[in-house]
Amino acid sequence: MLDPTRRQAYTDALNELDQPTVLPLDVVGRLETLSPQAIRLDWVRLGVIANADGHFDRAGILAALEATAKASLLVYEPQLWDRLEVPPLNWEDVNGLTVTDSLPTVPYLLAEQAADWGTVRGFEHLLAPSQSQVTPHPYQLEAVTRVLREMKGCAILADEVGLGKTIEAGLILKEYILRGMVRTALILVPASLVDQWKDELSDRFGIPTTVLDRPNLSATADVAIVSIHRAKRSLADELLSRHWDLIIVDEAHMLKDQNTVGYKFVYALKRTFSLLLTATPVQNDLRELYNLITLAKPGLLRSRKHFRTYYMSDRRKAKNVDLLKELLAEVMIRNRRSTSLVELPPRVVHTVEVELNAEELAFHQAVVKFVHRVYQRYVKGNIAIGYDSTEVEKIVLTLIILLKESCSSNRAVLSTLAGGMRRRIMELAEKTGKTGDLTELDRVILHGQTLGLHSKTKALGKLLKAHPRSTIVYSEFRQTLEAIRDYLTSQGHRVTIFHGGLSGSQRRQALNTFREHGGIFLSSEAGGQGLNLQFCHQLVNYDIPWNPTRLEQRIGRVHRYGQTQTVQIFNFSMRDTIEEYILWVLSSKINMFQQVIGELETILSFMDTSGRVSFEYRLSKIILDAQDFGLIREKMRELGNALRGASESYQLAKTQTETWLEPLT
Structure with a gap:
């Protein structure tokens, strides 16, 4: 680490020079106690690398000197x-x-x-x-x-x-x-x-x-x-x-x-x-x-x-x-x-279509309609609510979470409706003096509270009975994981739950328990980051993330180097819901589940070459802006066609890249 006096001496000496690149010899006259070799070593320690002619970037050295004034110590145990x-x-x-x-x-x-x-x-x-x-x-x-x-x-x-x-x-x-x-x-x-x-x-x-x-x-x-x-x-x-x-x-x-x-x-x-x-x-x-x-x-x-x-x-x-x-x-x-790379075993992908009963479908549609109502009135509409852009973003985020939860579990969506959503609607009612939205919200909540065990949860129970092996079940929402845990435990399954709310030691214990004893491993997105789960061979996507790279990451934690068996992947999809449309786009337009892990990221970059908006943002805009399910289906088809076009562009680019680089690399 350079002491302050030496650092200041370098700064003064370099500021007296006007050329863009310098040699240690250029400052020796100003730092008489140091040899060129010592000066060079100081600059290298600062992280500044000489070019092929041995010259150093003067601005780079000055910037590094300024940085070391704040912090320059290495961190190690x-x-x-x-x-x-x-x-x-x-x-x-x-x-x-x-x-x-x-x-x-x-x-x-x-x-x-x-x-x-x-x-x-x-x-x-x-x-x-x-x-x-x-x-x-x-x-x-x-x-x-x-x-x-x-x-x-x-x-x-x-x-x-x-x-x-x-x-x-x-x-x-x-x-x-x-x-x-x-x-x-x-x-x-x-x-x-x-x-x-x-x-x-x-x-x-x-x-x-x-x-x-x-x-x-x-x-x-x-x-x-x-x-x-x-x-x-x-x-x-x-x-x-x-x-x-x-x-x-x-x-x-x-x-x-x-x-x-x-x-x-x-x-x-x-x-x-x-x-x-x-x-x-x-x-x-x-x-x-x-x-x-x-x-x-x-x-x-x-x-x-x-x-x-x-x-x-x-x-x-x-x-x-x-x-x-x-x-x-x-x-x-x-x-x-x-x-x-060593060739990986195959992966087999199944779609499990879940038929909602009439009451469940009505509740799902009621949630979607309520979300549209709030979005159109307070985000896109002309009702003055006195919120800054940050508050409006919070409303939109809550609405998007509700839409996702409506395809996950009743427990998750009811938690948000009665919690964050109700607080925001009450704030809006106080600002506008209108209570109609609060009344409608309470009606939707009451509807959801009358529902029994979700059809998707029942379908999971049937699947695990038909395929009795250690299984990872992914959901984005902790309330959904807890609802699944309660049901599967009552059915005699060994269940381990894993989410972002656990401490580091709790996570390690949960992972070790699953590795040693098997059973059902319930994991959220936040909890599953960085996990290597190739010792497991069966995975269930209980809900479908709107960011498809998350879906790819789930699969990549199991279907990776070290996997020795065929991996079975089950994607749950509720008919006549947003989830069905998303899965249709990903599977039919780009055959996502048969691609190499990592390809989807590149395809999405071809879809938006500016790096401006994410796939999830596009999806959210479609669903929030649409007036009815028919328009959602139409816009989802357009999104699917754009995704297919990006996939075709990527495949062409991949072929051309290999053609040109083969003789050069």
Whole structure:
């Protein structure tokens, strides 16, 4: 760690210079007590990497100096430092250490010798794998090592879909953080992947993040996640105003056109390291490849004119292939499924159609109609309620939750109707002086309270009787899980419940109980993040998430590396409800349940190349704006056609990418 006097001396010396890049020799005269070698080592410790000519970015050093004034100590458990301080350094011991949940993240001073080893020796031994909740494949470790050692942290991860580019990026970020070379990182993703990235980094790598969902958050955020659409529009100025140690762009093919706002924004970001993730880095034109490589490592391919002259016969055919291949090897890594992964057992998908009785269907429709009534009157209508935009968003969120719960369980929907929804309707009644909505709400609640055991719960009982084996049952709502637990327990099943409300020790105990004794494992979305459940072979999607990547994640926790048996997947669908329409779109339009895990994310990125809105947002708008079920069906067909078009575009891009990259990688 640089002491304040030395840090200020560097700042003063660099501010006296006006050139964009500097050598240690440029400041030796101003820091007479330090050798060029000592200055270089200080800058490397700050996380600033020299270019091929040995020059350092002056602005990058100044930004890193400012950052270290706030925090620059590495965080490790004490016994790791004890080992690092004892020469000779035993890297096998260091790599085997793990950090437990109970240890506090208290900064510990790093000995000078250990700092030298950590930065100068390079990345011969990775620290991140043993400090993360992942078991990376050999090809992933090789990719991480190449990015760190050979590519100097500037790379395009172009693995085929399903090979774990996110894991590779997470390991790289974690490694840099552990070594003190990255303190600030900006992660740009499609809107639909913001929550997934937040969960992955937290659960798998122990990296806390800040989601930039409103202005003025980035100034205090160390690791920030934001949708690329929001970043390039409403947050551009504040994100461009600071220096980032690392930027990560997921689904980076969205930036293939250098004339777009998104491309220009990312190009202008001040950063030390860059990671671009895409399975399809070139789709229609070799210039797309040039554009992405220039984002990752500016100057590698020189000017556009030079690239066209020396490497393009035409926009679809490369020349000087051997030389271009050597250049790509300096920035791009592409692993292929055919050479990287063991083939998984098949998965068999079943749809369980649940026929609601007349009273249940009437209740479902009453809930949907009430939601439409509130939305049209208070969100889209002209009734003045005196709410700011945040309060309106809360009303919309409550309405969306109600719509989802109406396809899950009576207990869940009644809990929201009588709780959050009733409070908001009472507030609206006080503001408007009209009580009609409150009366209607109470009528809907009373209707729901007369219903007995839900037909979907009965169907689950029949399924488990017909297929008596250990089973994972997923639902988005804790009240639904509790209703299922009560019923299955009464039927003599061994039931383990797992959700976000449990403590860490309770979660571990629940998982161990299920692994050792089997039975029925009831899990929520929040509880299931980061789980490896390949020891189980049967899964039930009791309700269908509106964000289809969540559905894919559920399947991926079971149908993954290490699975030894055919996986049976049962999707429950209530006839004549929103759930039926969603499942129809996903299964009939893109055959989602037979795709490689991870493909859906890429398909969705082709559906919205701007990264502006998520699939879930589109779905919510359709259902909230529609006046009746007939219009919902019509709009869902349109959404399905758009999704199919995105799938076709992706398949074409995948074919073209492989055709062009096969001789180059």
